[in-house]
Amino acid sequence: MADKVLEKIRIQLRDGLSEPVIKCLLDDLREKNVLNTGEIEEIVQKTKTRTDQARDLIDCVKRKGMKASEILLKCLEKRDEYLYKSLNIDSHSEIPETGVTSSNIGLHKTSATDEPSNADEEYKMDSNPHGLCVIINNENFEDPDNKRHGSQNDVDSLKDLFEDLGFLVKIKKDQTASDIKQLMIKYSKDRRHADCFVCCVLSHGDETGVLGVDEEICPVNAITSPFDGVNCPSLIGKPKVFFIQACRGHKMQSKVLAADGPGASHMQKSGNVSYSIPKDSDFLIAMSTVEGYVSIRGKNSGSWFIQSLCKHLKRGSKRGQDILRILTKVNNKVSQKEGIVKINDVKMDAKMTPQPLFTLRKLLVFRAPKAAASK
CATH class of the missing domain: 3.40.50.1460 (Rossmann fold)
Structure with missing residues (x-):
């Protein structure tokens, strides 16, 4: 299950999240109704370090269960594909006791390029001149x-x-x-x-x-x-x-x-x-x-x-x-x-x-x- 995957990679994910990616993830999670405004404000308090913000983000989502954790991992893949790959999430997603794999919780393998998987996730940039x-x-x-x-x-x-x-x-x-x-x-x-x-x-x-x-x-x-x-x-x-x-x-x-x-x-x-x-x-x-x-x-x-x-x-x-x-x-x-x-x-x-x-x-x-x- 995605929440179990999140628990397995918790420390590496906490250490790997940058401030810009944290902000993007918070925006995504608010848009998808995983986190509310109050929860986000608590996570991004000015007195907190980047590590504190990352830890609180992960723990807050994990407490909400499998579906919320699944959404976070999907958003992470979109926002920081390099970190996503380095965490080897697809292999962590295989949990023998339940038989759940990355494919049936909605996680998908990415290509070797930096191209986003969905054109709607990227601003249009095809005019000449831009x-x-x-x-x-x-x-x-x-x-x-x-x-x-x-x-x-x-x-x-x-x-x-x-x-x-x-x-x-x-x-x-x-x-x-x-x-x-x-x-x-x-x-x-x-x-x-x-x-x-x-x-x-x-x-x-x-x-x-x-x-x-x-x-x-x-x-x-x-x-x-x-x-x-x-x-x-x-x-x-x-x-x-x-x-x-x-x-x-x-x-x-x-x-x-x-x-x-x-x-x-x-x-x-x-x-x-x-x-x-x-x-x-x-x-x-x-x-x-x-x-x-x-x-x-x-x-x-x-x-x-x-x-x-x-x-x-x-x-x-x-x-x-x-x-x-x-x-x-x-x-x-x-x-x-x-x-x-x-x-x-x-x-x-x-x-x-x-x-x-x-x-x-x-x-x-x-x-x-x-x-x-x-x-």
Whole structure:
């Protein structure tokens, strides 16, 4: 029975579930009426670690019996096929005393590819072009000391990536806070929207939003809200993706193991970035760092987050991997990077971890148009 299978793999499943997958599973289980809002709120309390959330999710579903456990395992296969396979669930599903196998509890074997088993589980991505990708690059500010050296490397990488993925790329440089707000309103009304909208914002920031070149603040909500279901009907039910490269605080993340990094990175003079996710579905906001901490950028190499994102999104998309799986890998790679920054003439170790926030309802796979993919 599925609940017995869940008990057998409980520890490995607890250790393997990532935060993005936990959130997806909770959404799935609420939609399928396995968990109610109160149970989900209890599982995702802010004071709980990822391990605590995973443990509580598994135990809560297991207590509800075989059918609930079966649904969880089906959702896991859809949301993290790699973890599902690594747990060898199909072999665990054979329980001699009852004769129950994976086939008669509704679990099915998956193919060796990363393709989803049901097209309805994945956002449509077959238009050419797929849609617009707007890149806002704030590099030169009123205060010359705030110049964001190395940001052009990020622009070049993003442009090459999203053009290869089949997007119409538009680059806007050195925008004031008011300019950014007006650009978002303008593009929300654009008639060229197709499968998806992507926006990349590269700037400084403070506790209330991203910084315009006039040193004024544009709240992140002012960037995302023009594209919600009310303000942008042409993107209803379609993914709206925002990659934001900016600091969200003044602190540097601590290292678990003390060791000198192999290189040096430049940290810009900037502050926090706060975020606001509209309640509407189909948004992904990937922040370069967690709240309260700096985001690291090299003078000559670009930012840690954007460079890692471009590398792994290009590679993962060719393999048919969805964006949340790719961003989890980006989190892992960026968190392993080592560097040295100088603040007030004091050198310190540089560490950071990105943070994706999302209300996606389906798998989002950036598929290059067939003509481009065949090159």
